[in-house]
Amino acid sequence: MAKMIPDADAFFSAKQEWKSIRVNTLKIDRDKLLRRLQERYEIKEMPWYENGFFIKGENIAKNMEHYLGYYHIQEAASMLPPLVLQPEKDFIIDACAAPGSKTTQLAMMMNNGGVIVANDVSISRIKALTHNIQKAGATNCIITNYDARYLYKIGIKASKILIDAPCTASGKIIKDKRMAEKWKYWRVKKMSRLQKALIRGAYECLQDDGIIIYSTCSIEPEENEEVIDYALQHFNLEIEKISIHGIKTRHGIKEWNGKKFEWFDKVVRIWPQDNLTEGFFICKLRKC
């Protein structure tokens, strides 16, 4: 595995000193919140998202602004998939929505217009999703409890689908060094099978010319490039190049286990050591 990690030493030793938050513009003006927080915390703007900030200080989840839902504590790299999705007044499915960071970000970016079906298979995780949607004041969300692999059976069709897939979360190593000890290859394979099934399910729910954003916080090619390769081979999907500004991104893996990924430069990888965020993989697919 280490052979595909660029600068592996830096990868394993990267540390995150700043937490990240996202302003909830459904409830408060960005600059107003910034002024309030700057009185008590050290704040840095996030170069890739105007509503994201890095924050340093104590108890950022235990103050009035957080209580009121004026901001949401959200990993910096996880703000990227909704930015790539570029929601407008769409009908969107967030297939694996809990605990709702990206869902509430989408609602905010849509200014509560359009419709988001925020789905999750786990009823216990849906409780956190419900809590966060209420707190965000997101009125355009419908929370459903289906296995996203079979969501198409209820007959809904969306113009945009976000699959922030369940994964081994190896990109979280920057937050939890034990991720390396917990790593098991059988888990990677199991997740890869699930992820392929999720993409299949999403494809069935997608309108013609609709978009799927597939993301994981895992670095394994089996959970990323290999899943996209499967989708491109089995479904009528084409890959669209992603460009994100303000954050160091890298291309996908070119080749893995004898498989060549010709489109490797169209997907985006965020490595923990590059920006001191979690690792992320993001891909944009369009139904043709």
Added chain:
Amino acid sequence: MQIKKVLSKEEIEEIEKIIERNYGCKAGLHSYNVFMTGEEKIWIVSKDIDFRFFDTIKRCYRIGIYFGKLKRNKKIKLSIEGAIIVGKEAKKNIAVLSEEEAKKFMQGYDVKAEKLIEAEIHNFILVKCKEDFLGVGILRQGYIENLVPKARRLVKLNSNI
């Protein structure tokens, strides 16, 4: 989630009248679709959400956000989000808290108001600190009964809010 009734314009106006009677303002509910579930709970959703959609969705856990609950005697118990919406224009039944009391309120304790604005005893009142509406309580003799739901309470606050 079992929708009991999707409210008509006239029914939404009835709720607006209750809000106006209690807080001296309207909540702008006409800009949402409004529906009720059991126990007279009121929910608001964006206009883009079409209720016919729910004929096909059986495992719908929640739609939109919880606004408040209608009570007897034409009173309304607002959620924190309901209080934030109504608070923007509210003119009466408001309790203003000091920062110290606001901390206690967010932790779930009963509190004392620094100032009351046309507040009616034993009614639901909007609880405010500086410009922020923190939720609702019931004005009792000499104190405000806390109605912050357990899941929203803060266990421990920064010394400086």
